[in-house]
Amino acid sequence: MAAPQLESKFIELQPFSDEMVVNMGPQHPSTHGVLRLELKLDGEVVREAIPHLGYLHRCFEKHSENLSYPQIIPFTDRMDYIAAMNQNWGFCLAVEKLMAADESKSFEVPERAEYLRVLICELNRIASHLLAFGTYGMDIGAFTPFLYAFRDREKILLMFEKICGARLTYNYVRIGGVSRDLPPDFLDEVKEFIDYFEPKIDEYNNLLSGNSIFIERTAGVAVMDQEMAINYGATGPNLRGAGMQWDLRKDEPYSIYDRFDFDIPYGKDMPEIGVVKGDCWNRYKVRMDELKESVKIVRQILELESGIPDGPIVAEFKAVRPPKGEIFFRSEAPRGELGFYIVSDGTPKPLRLKARSPCFSALSALSELSKGLMVADIIAIIGSIDIVMGEVDR
Amino acid sequence: MFDQIQQIISNSPRVSSEATGNWAEEFARNRLIPILEHLPFVPAGVAEHFPVSLGTILVMFGACGIFVAIVPLIPLVLVLAERKVSAQIQNRTGPMRVGPWGTLQTLADGVKLIFKEDFIPPQGDKLLFVFAPYIIFACSFAAFAAIPFGQGILISDFNIGIFYIMAISSVVVMGVIMAGWSSNSKWSLLGALRSAAQIVSYEIPLGLSILVVVMLVESLRMQDIVGSQSEGLFSWLIFRTPFTFIGFFVFFISSIAEVNRTPFDLPEAESEIVAGFHTEYSGMRFALFFIAEYANMFAVSAIAATLFLGGWEGILPGYDFLGGMPGFVLKTLFLVFVMMWLRWTLPRLRVDQLMNLCWKYLLPIAFFNILGVGIWGLIFPKDSRLSIIISMAIIVVGIIVTYAVAGKSLSKRPEPQPSSA
Numbered sequence: 009m010a011a012p013q014l015e016s017k018f019i020e021l022q023p024f025s026d027e028m029v030v031n032m033g034p035q036h037p038s039t040h041g042v043l044r045l046e047l048k049l050d051g052e053v054v055r056e057a058i059p060h061l062g063y064l065h066r067c068f069e070k071h072s073e074n075l076s077y078p079q080i081i082p083f084t085d086r087m088d089y090i091a092a093m094n095q096n097w098g099f100c101l102a103v104e105k106l107m108a109a110d111e112s113k114s115f116e117v118p119e120r121a122e123y124l125r126v127l128i129c130e131l132n133r134i135a136s137h138l139l140a141f142g143t144y145g146m147d148i149g150a151f152t153p154f155l156y157a158f159r160d161r162e163k164i165l166l167m168f169e170k171i172c173g174a175r176l177t178y179n180y181v182r183i184g185g186v187s188r189d190l191p192p193d194f195l196d197e198v199k200e201f202i203d204y205f206e207p208k209i210d211e212y213n214n215l216l217s218g219n220s221i222f223i224e225r226t227a228g229v230a231v232m233d234q235e236m237a238i239n240y241g242a243t244g245p246n247l248r249g250a251g252m253q254w255d256l257r258k259d260e261p262y263s264i265y266d267r268f269d270f271d272i273p274y275g276k277d278m279p280e281i282g283v284v285k286g287d288c289w290n291r292y293k294v295r296m297d298e299l300k301e302s303v304k305i306v307r308q309i310l311e312l313e314s315g316i317p318d319g320p321i322v323a324e325f326k327a328v329r330p331p332k333g334e335i336f337f338r339s340e341a342p343r344g345e346l347g348f349y350i351v352s353d354g355t356p357k358p359l360r361l362k363a364r365s366p367c368f369s370a371l372s373a374l375s376e377l378s379k380g381l382m383v384a385d386i387i388a389i390i391g392s393i394d395i396v397m398g399e400v401d402r
Numbered sequence: 403m404f405d406q407i408q409q410i411i412s413n414s415p416r417v418s419s420e421a422t423g424n425w426a427e428e429f430a431r432n433r434l435i436p437i438l439e440h441l442p443f444v445p446a447g448v449a450e451h452f453p454v455s456l457g458t459i460l461v462m463f464g465a466c467g468i469f470v471a472i473v474p475l476i477p478l479v480l481v482l483a484e485r486k487v488s489a490q491i492q493n494r495t496g497p498m499r500v501g502p503w504g505t506l507q508t509l510a511d512g513v514k515l516i517f518k519e520d521f522i523p524p525q526g527d528k529l530l531f532v533f534a535p536y537i538i539f540a541c542s543f544a545a546f547a548a549i550p551f552g553q554g555i556l557i558s559d560f561n562i563g564i565f566y567i568m569a570i571s572s573v574v575v576m577g578v579i580m581a582g583w584s585s586n587s588k589w590s591l592l593g594a595l596r597s598a599a600q601i602v603s604y605e606i607p608l609g610l611s612i613l614v615v616v617m618l619v620e621s622l623r624m625q626d627i628v629g630s631q632s633e634g635l636f637s638w639l640i641f642r643t644p645f646t647f648i649g650f651f652v653f654f655i656s657s658i659a660e661v662n663r664t665p666f667d668l669p670e671a672e673s674e675i676v677a678g679f680h681t682e683y684s685g686m687r688f689a690l691f692f693i694a695e696y697a698n699m700f701a702v703s704a705i706a707a708t709l710f711l712g713g714w715e716g717i718l719p720g721y722d723f724l725g726g727m728p729g730f731v732l733k734t735l736f737l738v739f740v741m742m743w744l745r746w747t748l749p750r751l752r753v754d755q756l757m758n759l760c761w762k763y764l765l766p767i768a769f770f771n772i773l774g775v776g777i778w779g780l781i782f783p784k785d786s787r788l789s790i791i792i793s794m795a796i797i798v799v800g801i802i803v804t805y806a807v808a809g810k811s812l813s814k815r816p817e818p819q820p821s822s823a
Contacts (some may be wrong), residue, residue, distance in 0.1 A: 030588045037676065052592070052753050149664060149750025155492040221665055221749045383592070384674050384752045 026050060034063045038147045038387050041397030043371075045386065054386060057378040059371055064401040072361040077103050077328040078183060080361070085177035087363065088399040090139050093132035093168075094341040095399075096181035097125055101262060102337035102348035103183050103330065110331035115323040121185035122264045123316045127309050128171070128180065130302040131198070134205070135164040136342035137295045137302075140394045144292055145216050147391035148225050153216050160208060163201050170194065185322030199310050202303055209299050217289075217296055223281050226288035230377040230389045233286045240376075241369035244344025245298065246393055249275040249291035256340040268305045273297030288392035295394070298342075329356050336364075343367055343394055363402055367395040405453070430457025469557055473546050477696035480738065481508045484696075487742045518685035523586050526682070530584035535683065535690035537577035542694040544570045545701045550624045552714045552727035563624035564612055567705060568605075571660065574698070575601040578669070578679050581691075585682035593678025596753060597669030600659055603760045604666075608656040610768035611649040614775045615639055615709045618646065628713035635717045636790050640710040643789075644796040645774035650710040652768050654737070657702035659760070661695065664745040668753055703737035704730070711737075 033044040042063035048056040068087065072080045084099045085092040108114040142157030165175045170191050172180040180187050216222050232242065237250040247254055255272040257265040275290030276283075283289050309316065332354040338347035344366025351360040370393040378386050434457045438444050482497070482505065489496030497504030522531055548563040550556040560566050575598050582594020616622060618639060619630045631638050640650045659666035670678035680691045707713060711733045716725025723729075751759070782789035 028588055030592075038674070049592075052596075145749065149667070150748060151488075152492050152746050155494065159493055216749070219749060221751060224755055225749060225752055382752060382754065384668075384750075387674050 027055060032386070038143075038390065039397075040143065040390060040395055043390070043395065043397055043400075045374075047383070047386070049383065052382045052384075054378050054381055054383060057375055057386060059374055061368075061371075061397075061401055064397045066402065068402040069361050069363065072358055074357065076356040077330070077358065080358075081182065082177065082179045084363075085179055086398055087365070087402055088136075088341065088343060088346075088367070088396045089176055090396050091132050091136040091342045092176065092178050093129045093180060094136075094339070095346065096178065097129055098337075098339040098341060098346040099348050100181050100183050101339055102335055102350055103328065105337050106330040106333065106335040106350055106352060107183075107325075107328070109333055109335075113325065113329070113331060115184060115325045117184060117263075117323050118320045119317045120189075120319045121321045121323070123309055123312075124186050124190065124321065125181055126264060126268075127198070127306060127316075128168075128186075130305045131164050131167065133302045133342045134299055134306075135161045137299050138164075140295050140342075140391075141212060141216070141292075141299075144391040144394075145222075147387045148222055150216060150219075150222070153212065156208075156212065156215075160205055163204075167194070167197055167201070170197075182322060183328050184325055185320070187322075189321050190316075195310060195316075198306065202306055202310070206300070206303050209296065209303075213296060217293060223283070223289060225384070226292060226388055226392065227282040228284050229288045229385050230381060230392070231284055231286045232291075232373060232377060236373065236376070237286065240373040242344070242373055242393070243366050243369065244340070244342070245294040246291055246344065246366075246370050248273060249294045249392075250286035251275045251277075251290075256338060256345060260338075262339060268308050270301045270304045273301065288388050291392040291394075327356065329354065338364065341366060343396065343399070344370065365399045365402060367393075367397075367399045371395050371400055427454060427458045430454055430461050434461065466557060469546065473543060473697070474693065476700050477693040478508045478512075480696040480700060481511075481692070483735075483738070484742050484745075487739065488746045491743070491746045512689060515689040516686050520687065521682070521684045523584075523682050526586040527584035530580045531682075532687075534577045534581035534584060535687045535694075537580065538574050538694045539690045541570050541573045541577065542698045542701060545705075546697075548624055549701065549704045550628055550708060550713055551730055556624065559623060559625050562622045564616065564627065564705075564709070565622050567701075568609055568612065571698075571701075572601070572605055574694075581683070582679035585679070587682055589675045590679050590681050593669045593675045593681070596675075597662065597679060599753075600662070600666065600669060600756060603757060604656045604659040604764075607652050607760060607764040607768040608660060610765070610772060611653040611656070612709065614646055614649040614768075614771045617772070617775050617779065618642060624708060624713075628708060628715060631712040632715045632719065634715075634719040635712075636794065637719075637785070638710065638712040638715075641790065641794060641797065642785065643775055643778045643793050644800060645771040645778060646710065647793075647797050647800075648767060649771045649775075650706070652764050652771070653710065654706055654740075656760075656764060657706060658741060658744065659756070661698040661702055661741075663699065663741055665748040665751050666756060667745075667750060668756060699738055699741060700734060703741065704734045706737055707733040 028049045030047050030049060031044060032047055033039040034042040036043075039045065044060040044063065046056075046058045046060060047054055066086065068083050071083060075083070081096055081099060084095040087095050104115075104117065138157040138161045142154040142161075145151075145153030145157075168178060168180075169175050171194065172178045172188060174180075232240075232246065232250055234247075234250045234252050236242075237247045237252070242250075243254075251274055253272045253274045256262070257270075258272055273294045275285045275287075275294060277285055330350075330352045332352060334349070334351040336347055336349045338345045340346075345364070346366060347364030349360075349362040349364065350358050353359045374386075374389060374393070377389050381389075431454050435452050435454070438452055485507070486496045486504075488494075497507035500506045500510045522528055545567050547557040548560055548566050550559075578597045578601070579594050582590045582592075582597070585591075615627060619627050621627065621630075627639075635641070639646050641647065662669050668674070668678075670680070675681075680688060683691060707730060712725075714726055714730040716723045716729055778789075
């Protein structure tokens with residue numbers, strides 16, 4: 009039987025046509041890394057857009073087959089480098105669940121470590137969404153929100169630097185716990201930051217979300233409705249922006265998320281300003297609202313009556329040598345559902361590791377979303393689905 | 403020989419035939435020629451035969467020299483101002499290292515640009531590529547020739563001053579298209595065509611709002627336009643009729659679009675088409691674009707100040723407060739500051755929204771203004787206290803009504819979503 013003919017993925021250049029084929033990227037200011045888009049333009053109108061990936065491919069999955077489980081954690085940092093804590097955690101959760109399959113090897117993650125993980129990852133989520141907000145403003149043409157966002161993100165990065173010594177690739181969450189305990193006065197610092205940051209969210213909403221030019225640019229543009237979002241596997245803020253209340257922290261609570269009280273922001277129709285479910289504005293706005301929810305969670309940790317429980321920060325176990333078997337575990341990273349599929353043959357190294365990247369799925373919708381829109385809209389879409397190429401290419 | 407020259411000069415056609423009290427001629431007659439008598443190397447008797455017209459020409463050349471030396475300094479200052487203003491808005495300090503408070507930063511940047519590689523795309527059209535920056539640069543500086551900085555302080559008092567400025571600023575678009583085409587880059591071409599469409603479209607509301615002023619003043623000469631606003635704040639054309647008040651905003655918005663600044667900076671939208679038509683330029687050629695942009699910004703602000711804000715006339719009649727050259731420069735810099743303020747606050751429009759704004763809103767408003775000013779001229783053939791009081795009353799009521807209407811649409815702003823699960 010002949011192999012099915014693969015459809016040509018490249019746009020063929022047609023001479024003497026009114027259409028123009030241009031390359032957007034891989035070196036382009038607003039493709040958020042090294043995304044390359046092949047655009048077929050009719051004037052300013054985009055007839056076809058094909059994303060080409062792989063410029064940042066670093067063989068993460070193949071590498072992992074030759075590394076022991078703890079050694080893989082630094083590699084996960086390099087996936088979504090904007091939200092590295094969450095990537096660490098996602099991987100560790102998967103390995104922990106795999107370990108738990110064998111009773112002799114299973115262990116409980118200490119209570120203190122769970123709290124630290126939630127605290128750090130929610131701060132990381134704030135940092136990640138701040139970057140998304142800032143760069144989205146820049147994509148739309150407003151330069152100032154970018155610097156405001158970076159000013160606040162810097163404060164979080166400084167805290168992370170104190171806690172694990174790194175600003176971008178943390179390698180902080182370890183299998184069975186976290187690598188270090190909190191430095192003294194860290195919680196006071198977090199409280200100071202949260203108190204400072206919470207009013208700023210409203211300021212940012214006034215500055216950008218409510219700006220009429222911004223609404224004009226993003227409202228009703230590139231609508232990804234619920235069905236389409238599910239079909240493409242878009243998750244996280246992209247799915248919630250389409251109006252679906254789906255958040256793994258709430259719907260399949262892992263770790264200790266069931267102890268916290270927070271809401272799931274989701275996209276809404278707002279006909280008075282032309283906003284519909286699943287458009288760029290809603291996808292963006294869900295992130296802005298999630299900032300508040302993350303602040304809420306962090307505040308609940310800080311205001312615990314008994315404080316963060318004392319105790320060890322890492323579980324006691326012999327070695328990371330999971331039993332034979334396979335696992336898929338997903339967690340809610342800032343950009344969507346991050347899944348790790350691990351096949352173990354009982355050795356300290358995984359037989360196969362596959363990461364399910366939320367950005368990759370979201371990016372696959374770009375081609376359909378951008379049809380018939382303008383060049384400027386492409387930028388608005390890329391910003392609103394908030395991709396990080398390190399995670400797309402891995 | 404002097405006689406012949408004098409004859410040629412007096413017979414040559416002048417654009418402004420009888421300038422009232424030509425300052426250059428007076429200066430030559432009263433100052434320059436008497437000095438000649440005292441110079442040791444000038445033979446006796448030459449001075450009294452020295453033709454006044456030649457002296458005038460010499461004075462004119464001198465004045466032009468001063469202008470040519472000073473005007474290019476304006477962008478130098480404005481670039482620093484832009485960086486400092488943006489820094490203030492964005493919680494930064496801006497350049498601080500070169501010179502006190504970073505004042506010499508622009509010079510340092512200029513020196514850096516001069517020493518950069520002059521890259522010409524090998525597949526491009528070399529001739530056009532080289533010429534494009536000069537066209538843009540020359541046109542944006544040529545507009546300064548007709549801008550009155552003060553009473554008598556202008557290079558040429560054309561009787562078609564404002565028309566000349568309109569004409570010369572339209573030539574810029576040619577340079578932009580040349581730059582975009584000759585770079586042989588698709589992104590540059592896209593930027594150039596965006597720019598061409600934008601400038602050509604916005605010229606229309608711009609010209610129509612100038613027409614409103616011209617209808618009231620009944621002259622195209624810049625000095626006449628300023629002269630008609632000499633009776634203090636309320637004789638400024640912006641307050642003269644309610645229609646010029648609207649016209650000012652139409653003019654200002656269109657001129658922001660003319661000089662490609664946010665929210666109309668599509669031709670050089672760095673997040674979309676990298677740098678638009680000047681993507682491929684480097685070194686001094688790029689610097690010419692950059693200087694021209696800031697010169698343009700100053701020029702359109704100066705024109706707005708001249709046409710609507712009284713030019714070099716002061717706030718109070720007979721007093722020089724906010725008048726003269728310092729007053730004019732202050733008014734202009736204020737408008738420049740507003741442009742910078744907008745740039746660092748607002749996002750960018752999309753190209754179709756840009757065209758919508760021009761053709762669906764600004765153009766009808768501009769036509770409405772012309773109609774309105776025509777009728778106003780029929781009702782009040784001559785400006786009187788009554789007409790100005792009525793005009794101010796209409797403006798104030800209009801602002802309140804607009805605020806009420808706009809306030810309603812402002813309340814439609816999306817509130818932070820009550821995200822109840």
